[in-house]
Amino acid sequence: MSEAAFREAVHDAVLRWYAVAGRDLPWRHRDATPWGVLVSEVMAQQTPIARIIGPWQAWLARWPTPAALASASPADVILAWDRLGYPRRALGLHRAAKAMVEGHDGQVPSDPADLRALPGVGEYTTAAVSSFAFGNPLVVIDTNVRRVLTRIALGREQAAPSLTAAERALAQEWLPAEPDRANAWNVAAMELGALICTARAPRCEDCPVRDRCRWVAAGRPAYDGPVRKGQGYEGTDRQLRGRILALARAATAPLAPEVLEGLGEPERVARLAEQLCAEGLLVHSRAGYDLPR
DNA sequence: CATTCGTGGCA
DNA sequence: TTGCCAAGAAT
Numbered sequence: 185m186s187e188a189a190f191r192e193a194v195h196d197a198v199l200r201w202y203a204v205a206g207r208d209l210p211w212r213h214r215d216a217t218p219w220g221v222l223v224s225e226v227m228a229q230q231t232p233i234a235r236i237i238g239p240w241q242a243w244l245a246r247w248p249t250p251a252a253l254a255s256a257s258p259a260d261v262i263l264a265w266d267r268l269g270y271p272r273r274a275l276g277l278h279r280a281a282k283a284m285v286e287g288h289d290g291q292v293p294s295d296p297a298d299l300r301a302l303p304g305v306g307e308y309t310t311a312a313v314s315s316f317a318f319g320n321p322l323v324v325i326d327t328n329v330r331r332v333l334t335r336i337a338l339g340r341e342q343a344a345p346s347l348t349a350a351e352r353a354l355a356q357e358w359l360p361a362e363p364d365r366a367n368a369w370n371v372a373a374m375e376l377g378a379l380i381c382t383a384r385a386p387r388c389e390d391c392p393v394r395d396r397c398r399w400v401a402a403g404r405p406a407y408d409g410p411v412r413k414g415q416g417y418e419g420t421d422r423q424l425r426g427r428i429l430a431l432a433r434a435a436t437a438p439l440a441p442e443v444l445e446g447l448g449e450p451e452r453v454a455r456l457a458e459q460l461c462a463e464g465l466l467v468h469s470r471a472g473y474d475l476p477r
Numbered sequence: 478c479a480t481t482c483g484t485g486g487c488a
Numbered sequence: 489t490t491g492c493c494a495a496g497a498a499t
Contacts, residue, residue, distance in 0.1 A: 232484095374495060
């Protein structure tokens with residue numbers, strides 16, 4: 185069997201699997217707008233899908249268009265983001281909404297270059313919105329797709345720590361030529377990685393391509409490559425920033441200095457609070473630190 | 478190219 | 489119990 189025929193056989197099996205096993209996520213509905221798709225993609229960056237469904241629905245109900253969000257205050261945006269994590273994403277979405285009002289007639293741009301220019305929109309999100317919202321079949325490469333292709337096509341457990349040119353070429357090679365099929369493959373490959381071909385404890389018994397997967401055929405050999413550095417969280421700046429912002433979200437008035445003292449060394453707390461101000465997540469007035477209301 | 482940037486659930 | 493990791497982007 186040629187490599188092209190191998191790919192096509194995998195496509196067929198995964199697409200058939202997706203048709204019956206794919207999740208009914210709200211941004212996949214026919215009435216979902218490009219704006220809804222964009223919001224879902226930004227929320228999903230490094231945050232589990234299960235945790236964003238509720239917030240996504242609330243967000244779209246409150247701000248159904250880029251113009252609606254552009255009119256909100258940064259504080260409302262940060263509060264609505266709640267605890268999805270990496271709150272700079274919320275500010276990025278807010279700035280992106282303003283940019284769409286200013287430069288794109290209040291619409292999510294369909295031109296990939298215009299999408300890519302929006303704050304918080306990188307290579308992945310550009311491709312995802314292009315494919316899922318506009319039917320423009322750019323190759324979508326996220327952590328799921330990387331893992332799926334690494335296992336099925338290369339027979340290895342994990343992809344390299346960072347996306348390589350070879351991986352991009354592989355994913356492009358694996359993208360079906362026919363546009364509709366390419367778009368369907370993009371979402372189906374991601375879904376397979378999310379539900380079956382998971383990082384830990386993959387459910388190979390339930391995999392539609394278990395009989396074709398080169399990793400399974402090789403006996404599921406363990407990852408043999410550069411050691412990945414764990415994220416680490418306890419005691420980090422990230423943790424403390426999160427605590428500062430959590431206090432600000434819960435407060436209805438500027439945070440008094442003594443409130444912040446309990447979080448750690450005053451110098452460090454002040455440094456991080458100032459950093460949060462520089463990023464637009466807080467403002468510093470005589471009364472103390474507060475959300476940018 | 479390596480780091481930084483939240484939060485929470487689960488093996 | 490705790491380390492791992494989840495639809496990345498920016499620097």
